[in-house]
Amino acid sequence: MNVNHDELIRVKGLSVKFKTDRGEAYAVRNVNFAIKPNETLGLVGESGSGKSVTAQSILKLHPSDRTKIAGEISYKGQNLLDKNEKEMQKIRGNQISMIFQDPMISLNPVIRVGEQISETIRYHKKISRKEAMEQSIRLINQVGIPFAEERYYQYPHEFSGGMLQRFMIAIALSCNPNFLIADEPTTALDVTVQAQILRLMKKLQKDFGMSILIITHNLGIVSEICDHVAVMYAGELVEISDVIPIFSNPLHPYTYGLLEAIPVLGQKHKKLKNIEGHPPNIFDHIQGCNFSPRCPFKTDICLTEKPILRQVGNLRYVACHNPLNHI
Amino acid sequence: MECKIDLKAIELEHKQRRKRLFKTSFLNNYLVVAATIILIVIILLAIFAPLIAPHNPDQLNLSNSLKGISRENFFGTDRQGRDIFSRILFGARTTLLGAVFVVIISNVIGIPLGLISGYYGGKIDNLVMRMCDIILAFPALLLAFVIVAVFGRNFTNSVIALGVVYVPMIARLVRSVTLVEKEKIYVEAARAIGISDQSIIFKHILVNCTSPILIQVTIDMAYSVLDLAAMSFLGLGVQPPQADWGYMLSEGREYLMLSPNVTFAAGFSIMITVICFNLFSDGLQVFLDPQQRRV
């Protein structure tokens, strides 16, 4: 693959191996994708598919004594995996930020929310306390929280989940990052609040000019805010595509299965199709294609040979011996 | 619909699985096996002490005082010239029996109190916990002294007294686990099915308390050996000349510089027993907790 200077971040051959009591296991295996400036990539998968592990390894958030990361993560031409902890600290929160699933436990409960934002700013930039505070208040306003000056002095428990997620976003954006990783940012929130947060993220992406990697299991969210989609299953990417074709013309049987398995508003009479069985855990060893035990379209080759991710069209990649549709 | 499967086969497989589990979780852990064997040996020695002991443990022989290790006296003799090895064997009977009963008494009272107080909460909880606070407010030994002083000085009374004094610890522990467990959905599900409170408490919640209880039991065993010794030392527990590890431990302290044999022999016996209890309960926990015993 040639180096593309349009790309903000490229993940090449990323594998993550965990050491556990039960031996070593791959949580992520040979993952490749790239994100361009101002784009949003959705990383879709079920629990245990390795989507969060992938995101965390971009920021090297895993304990280094129990994880082995192989491959390359090039961010603006530099390989993040070569950087030491000190250099990573300068990148985390400053150039690449992350927001997590549960805002209720992501903020320190005994520190005022405003100070938590100022602290992040002052950690990365040499500015005075007062300037940091002014910036924080501006940010609180930007994430749609009224009365920012008063809110600055409040504690996390005084806010609802939706509000706290806004503060998390404010912290993540405090240093104008180029790249935001959002790990299930709305899963812990109610639908009406989820809609607010998604709208806010879209607006802020434009204002701040950043790329977003959003990790989710909800295909509705993907269709709402993503430009591209990468589908993960059992630690490997099975399909990458632009957002529109993947919904109308899924290539991988797993993607197809997922789309058929979710109830969609206004399609009551469509019977949901099951994907039989359940996702493998990381200790299961499967011969051939990981999805083959559950795949209704499997053939002999699927049981013996592991399919690799290959390009099948303009910006479309699939890892399947018998993709469902052709382009 | 007919159930066509061979139930016997399933049951057989189940039994074999349990055997495998026992093997992997218990027998494959050499430390645990060793501890279990040592414990069994100690218990056997205690039971057959009269047959094994080379001397009468209470036989005074002042001319033989504070002898070192010899073929005649494996561990030497104490100040009164009694054979230490024989006294250790006989002492195991009083010590182990005493400690076991202390733990039994405290558990039999403490576990139900903790379960009930944690499960029902409110006034019952308040009452039980305040009573525990009162007991805990006094140093354990002091309270035991009071009880013994009231009911008379003998070994049985001191065991009962210590048992009662240990109740709050176990009750509080069980209560705290119960508070966590009762919020779990399986308890609510059991209620929804119509299972009585009694069964929920003593079946569902109790089995989930076993790990912390086992840990507490082993700790209590160790403490009660020492506390019983302290009481004997003060003349409230074991009455001389009866042999008892704890009593020997404190007795030997007086002439530790002259001859450490008594203290060492008693101390090592207590130490080995306690360590073996700990290891044994570790193994038991792994075996009892299905989550831990992955095959």
Next chain:
Amino acid sequence: MNNEILTIDNLTKSFPTGKRTLFGKMTNKLKAVNEVSLTINKGEVLGLVGESGCGKSTLGRCILRLIEPTSGNIYFNDTNVTKLSSHELKKIRKNMQIIFQNPYSSLNPRLTINDTMMEVLKVHHMNSGDEVSTICRFLDLVGLPQDAIYRFPYEFSGGQLQRLAIMRALILNPEFLIADEAVSALDVSIQAQILNLLLDLKEKLSITMLFITHDLSVVEYVSNRIAVMYLGNIVEIADTEALFNNTLHPYTKALISAIPIPNPSLSKERIILEGDLPSPAMHIQGCRFSNRCKEQMKICHKISPKMIEVEHQHFVSCHLYDTKYSEELI
């Protein structure tokens, strides 16, 4: 009509909150369920939708009296559940069962599947001597292998555990089943399996269901009728088609429009509510939705609306549809 299996009449559940006074009394009351009336007909699936904290789970638990309701009545097949003694309650619970959200903690981790199921059968004196084959039959029914019988809960995946929870609820042959967020904790591909299983079993065993969830698309898939709940009140009840095709209450409209649709070529106009769900302990004058409502009127802040039948079997509790006020007071 004799078609009703369950009638809830003016049910209220309030929890004490706020500061404790000297004597341990709480100063405030939180109405988690506020004068709710509802009927469920034999053989139907009633969906109960709402966001977190709206009281939907409390309502479900009140029906089974896992939580004691503060006031109101619940009639199950003409028996007043709220007045039953604990002995009679046990009998009626044979006919009313519940499945919970989190499959991982809904089975006792220390008991084998056999132990758990045996206990259920024994408590209700269904020990005919043939329990094991009953258990096997039900394992078949929920799609699990029969050698699961002697396994412990930790040996199963989330989806399988939920099947076991369903089995425990159905092994008593209940007439009525409450599914409280039964699929919310599951992965997407497993969710469909469990939903289809529930619908199949409902047909096979002719069960009436109350399906509690926060997910409108799920509820649309499984329910015949839907009740929408907001802060302890039911704001709209209608047949599923009517609710989606002719949505009346502004909250229901916002809820439906907030759901992201997995179809990027279909862009829809959204109604996005401002603010968060207020805490149920907050005192709101008039309609409890009034402070977030896009179509609020003066009256909404003064008087709380009553449930009115706007169309046949389509009830809504909103002043917009109450002709009595709409002319004079706007």
